[in-house]
């Protein structure tokens with residue numbers, strides 16, 4: 001008898017903890033290491049990024065550039081765009097590798113991703129942070145939150161959640177039988193399409209399905225190509241079999257369309273804008289209708305947000321102001337969870353406004369690698385134009401720009417933190433996702449709280465994050481109940497961004513996504529197809545029933 005694998009023990013994974021954040025305080029050794037890594041990276045760019053298929057570097061004739069948003073005359077990397085033949089090969093070879101990967105004992109699969117986390121936390125930390133800072137315009141703190149802490153957490157807690165999922169077994173066994181559930185991978189490949197704004201999300205979109213035995217075609221965002229390429233390298237160095245995650249940068253029309261045509265397409269793991277997700281869902285639906293795919297593909301997508309802070313008159317104003325500044329302007333508002341709609345009662349608005357403007361005026365905007373800049377550039381020219389366009393539209397609709405409102409794209413894509421006050425609670429910047437450093441404030445009458453809840457609930461299609469600021473417990477409870485479906489992540493007296501893996505599973509509903517909660521056990525259940533096994537220990541002597549006896 002031959003078996004492909006043995007697992008001679010019931011292993012327990014190591015205790016997992018959140019990756020400790022480094023402070024990068026003046027004079028700290030980590031600050032020096034990061035400065036050195038940035039200097040080195042700047043001296044070596046532009047990097048050449050191939051497609052990586054079966055661990056081999058593939059260079060094609062068509063290339064794209066990833067400009068640096070702080071200085072768009074320079075680019076961080078040139079990447080090779082996959083052509084149709086490269087995508088087809090990536091899919092075919094990934095699918096061929098699937099059986100061996102799925103059959104690998106769980107503890108070995110887990111060890112690969114735990115090792116990847118340690119490589120990110122240690123050996124490659126500064127390099128990955130530097131790539132995220134220069135390529136995606138994050139300052140050191142924001143890069144640390146993302147590319148070091150959140151990515152390590154996704155990988156380590158992911159292993160823990162899979163262990164918990166695998167432990168879900170039938171509670172009952174009839175006499176002389178043993179029931180088990182096996183969590184098989186999906187038949188076929190998962191297509192992971194990642195956004196520009198979090199290096200961690202790129203790594204996680206690829207790693208989550210792979211952890212439970214799937215093979216993955218990973219199409220990174222063009223604006224995050226270099227950091228995502230480094231993460232893929234780390235996965236390979238950690239021992240991931242080379243065809244399990246194929247790194248396939250390129251034009252979405254080529255990579256994604258080729259993948260969606262394929263009979264082996266088994267799942268979409270997407271994070272990005274709502275419009276693109278809806279378009280992909282429609283195409284997949286058409287494929288299902290035509291019987292194009294072997295199975296019904298799983299669709300997991302986390303998309304846009306239009307997130308709110310509801311401030312009650314009992315709120316601690318100072319806290320609510322500080323949280324609003326961070327929630328709105330960290331990483332230039334380019335978080336799906338960023339604060340975008342602010343509701344403040346008339347009774348405290350004068351004080352609130354004064355403090356909000358005074359604090360916002362302290363924000364420094366400039367290149368993200370300069371230590372004292374709280375805000376860096378927005379990601380690129382289309383984003384810059386879109387954000388400036390929204391500010392112009394808000395003014396046309398009668399919005400009053402209380403601060404900011406200006407941008408400069410001559411060297412990098414810099415936009416000043418902008419606060420708009422509107423008298424129309426359904427004006428365009430209260431409804432649509434802007435994805436930039438712009439918030440709109442609406443001052444409500446203190447005696448119209450119910451009406452304000454209704455506005456928060458119905459002004460936009462999104463339902464990702466929100467926050468309630470109140471010292472009065474009954475007001476807090478009332479708001480929480482009224483806004484139950486307005487956000488998948490709600491915060492009390494804390495800003496609406498900054499979910500931490502292992503602490504606040506993340507995701508929203510309505511137009512904000514399928515809410516499968518990144519950083520939780522439940523998302524892994526979307527990438528498995530369970531098989532129930534019943535084993536009988538005692539044979540049957542007689543087919544007839546006791547009730548057949550006469």
Ligand SMILES: NC(=O)c1ccc[n+]([C@@H]2O[C@H](COP(=O)([O-])OP(=O)(O)OC[C@H]3O[C@@H](n4cnc5c(N)ncnc54)[C@H](O)[C@@H]3O)[C@@H](O)[C@H]2O)c1
Nearest residue numbers: 193194195196220221252256272273276302303304305336
């Ligand atoms: N809910 C969440 O967890 C979450 C997290 C991060 C970002 N986001 C959302 O992502 C968006 C910002 O990221 P972005 O600008 O990278 O989003 P995007 O939708 O422009 O791009 C996301 C990915 O889709 C790809 N893509 C673009 N056009 C495509 C097409 N026609 N077919 C197939 N793929 C295509 C892109 O190349 C990229 O890889 C915002 O809407 C933000 O709210 C959501």
Ligand SMILES: N[C@@H](CCC=O)C(=O)O
Nearest residue numbers: 197335336337497498499
């Ligand atoms: N983890 C992030 C969400 C990512 C969105 O872009 C947060 O909660 O701020």
